[in-house]
Amino acid sequence: xxxxxxxxxxxxxxxxxxxxxxxxxxxxxxxxxxxxxxxxxxxxxxxxxxxxxxxxxxxxxxxxxxxxxxxxxxxxxxxxxxxxxxxxxxxxxxxxxxxxxxxxxxxxxxxxxxxxxxxxxxx
Numbered sequence: 001x002x003x004x005x006x007x008x009x010x011x012x013x014x015x016x017x018x019x020x021x022x023x024x025x026x027x028x029x030x031x032x033x034x035x036x037x038x039x040x041x042x043x044x045x046x047x048x049x050x051x052x053x054x055x056x057x058x059x060x061x062x063x064x065x066x067x068x069x070x071x072x073x074x075x076x077x078x079x080x081x082x083x084x085x086x087x088x089x090x091x092x093x094x095x096x097x098x099x100x101x102x103x104x105x106x107x108x109x110x111x112x113x114x115x116x117x118x119x120x121x122x123x
Contacts, residue, residue, distance in 0.1 A: 064119055071115060072108040079104015 083100030087093055 068112050068115055071111040075104045075106075075108025075111060076101065077104070079107065 079100045079102070080097060082104070083097035086096035086100060090096065
């Protein structure tokens with residue numbers, strides 16, 4: 001009986017070592033594939049034309065962001081200015097400002113949506 005437990009113990013020891021060897025082989029294969037992918041990416045980023053392309057893309061995205069934000073702000077400011085002028089002209093103190101401020105906000109959002117749609121169609 002003592003011999004049976006020793007056989008099981010030694011059998012269990014052999015089994016995990018085979019699993020560990022298979023796991024080690026898979027880990028080595030994964031490491032090799034990851035290093036190949038990293039080398040390929042490094043080669044692509046080391047090419048001379050890619051950095052200027054990245055800068056141009058960032059500049060273009062930044063310009064688009066400034067354009068969209070300025071259209072939204074301009075709509076709100078123009079609406080507020082028209083509302084303030086209507087209030088001064090008709091003596092309807094806060095109502096003209098509130099109404100035209102909301103209309104200006106709506107117009108700004110519509111302009112942003114249109115510009116963003118036109119920009120995405122260009123790409």
